[in-house]
Amino acid sequence: MVPATLYKLISLQSVLKLQNIPYLFSFHFNTHSSFTRYPKLCDMIDWTNVHDQYFHSIAKDNGWWDPDDGDGHPSSEAHEFYANLILEHLNTKNLIVP
Numbered sequence: 001m002v003p004a005t006l007y008k009l010i011s012l013q014s015v016l017k018l019q020n021i022p023y024l025f026s027f028h029f030n031t032h033s034s035f036t037r038y039p040k041l042c043d044m045i046d047w048t049n050v051h052d053q054y055f056h057s058i059a060k061d062n063g064w065w066d067p068d069d070g071d072g073h074p075s076s077e078a079h080e081f082y083a084n085l086i087l088e089h090l091n092t093k094n095l096i097v098p
Helices: 002-018 055-062 076-092
Strands: none
Touching: 055 076
């Protein structure tokens, strides 16, 4: 499954770059460790356009879980915090086009 995900990521990245479309990839979990088993594919990813903080880690580190969700879904505080992180990153990298 990981190679298929990497192929899709690399394909999407290629299209976005060819069309000069600003982008940022983000992941729910730290997937980088599972990706590194495929170094040649990893080398094809532009890691400068990958957000380096993971939604699940932030929720876990801060205890931001929805108490009404038995599956352990992150709370609205986690969503808001992560959204602000992404927005800050997009602004810093000038990826928001007016």
